[in-house]
Amino acid sequence: MNQQRVSLVTGGSRGIGRDIAINLASTGHDVIISYHTNRSAADEVISIISDLGQSAHAIHLDVSDLSSRNTFVTELRSLLSDQYDSDRIDYLINNAGTGLSKPIADISEADFDEMLGVHFKGVYFLTQAMIPMLADGGGIVNISSGLTRFSFQGMSAYACMKGAIEVFTRYCAKELADRHIRANTIAPGAVATDFGGGANRDNEKKRQIISNITALGRVGEVDDIGGVVAFLCSDQAGWINGQHIEISGGMLL
Ligand SMILES: NC(=O)c1ccc[n+]([C@@H]2O[C@H](COP(=O)([O-])OP(=O)(O)OC[C@H]3O[C@@H](n4cnc5c(N)ncnc54)[C@H](OP(=O)(O)O)[C@@H]3O)[C@@H](O)[C@H]2O)c1
Incomplete structure (x- = not known):
């Protein structure tokens, strides 16, 4: 019987x-x-997700905004109670985020604070709020970026916040281990999405450059x-904890 x-x-x-x-729903x-x-x-x-036979719900969140995070947590609690007769989630995946490409010389405090709020402070305090709601034996996956290992012009503020999240993930793995909650980071390379104005998807010149520096081409x-x-x-990953996994096809090896 599936739990x-x-x-x-x-x-x-x-x-x-x-x-x-969608992949989580596909795996139950x-x-x-x-x-x-x-x-x-x-x-x-x-x-x-409903077509896959699992239930799904959506709640508004601006992860960079304290009052939005508070409202989100309240709505999440009431959703869990109404729909699942529960006050727990099993896994938290901190994925939300936006990009910013500007040289260090041009980064304003507002730019820096935006990246801080979305990618580090927001993730840190949302995770803090979620920890009491995480089921023992569950887990956290934080989405970092390959840009913490290699450096692209203009990505300093964004990449610094992602680096902070990798450190935070390790501390989550350490502090939550007594509850058997695992925490890991994945670090995608360039992925074709709307991110950064959709350049990884739509800008042929950039796509060629990325392909040329990626082992899998x-x-x-x-x-x-x-x-x-x-x-x-999943339970198959039950012994993976405090790790950082880059998923980039081998960028800049
Ligand atoms: N694409 C890449 O090349 C790449 C590489 C490495 C890491 N990443 C990381 O992967 C994650 C997802 O990126 P993506 O490429 O999938 O971007 P995306 O296609 O632009 O999607 C971004 C998602 O984040 C949500 N979001 C944006 N700002 C938010 C905020 N302030 N509060 C809450 N939610 C917010 C968006 O919600 P709405 O749709 O409702 O606006 C959307 O669901 C990000 O953390 C990004 O840094 C991306």
Whole structure:
């Protein structure tokens, strides 16, 4: 008999998060996604997951905003109680995020604070709020970036926040181990999504450059990523903890 698992994917309405949500559903998870601006994209994901025979729900979240995070947590609690007769989620996938490409010289404090709020402070405090709601034996997967290992012009503020998340993940793995909650980071290389204005998908010059520096010779697609996260959220990955897994097809090896 399958045990019910309910997992939360932030930014599950589009791109990598959407593929993670669908892969989790394909492997038997009920899924709660958050969306920020695009409710209709979230509804589409709900419909795909329902067709897979799992339940899905969407809640609004601006991860960079404290009052939005508080409202989100309240709505999540009431959804869990109403739909699952529970106050627990099994897996938290911190995926939501936006990019920023600017040289160090041009980064304003507002730019820096935006990256901090979305990619580090928001993830840190959403995770803090979720820890009491995480089931013992569950897990956290944080989405970092290959840009913490290699460096692309203009990506300093974004990449620094992702680096911080990798450190935070290791601390989660350490502090939550007594509850058998695992925490891991995945670090995608360039993936063809709306991210960064869709350049990895639409800009042929950039795509060629990425292909040339990638051992497997192409740009990443969302379905290169979601299955790996679903694996990390499975019992087969039960001994993987505090790890960082780059999923880039071998960029800049
Ligand atoms: N694409 C890449 O090349 C790449 C590479 C490495 C890492 N990543 C990381 O992968 C994650 C997903 O990126 P993606 O490529 O899938 O981007 P995407 O296609 O642009 O999707 C971004 C998702 O995040 C949500 N979101 C944006 N800002 C938010 C905010 N302030 N609060 C809450 N949710 C917010 C969006 O919601 P709405 O649709 O409702 O606006 C959407 O669901 C990000 O953390 C990104 O840094 C991406």
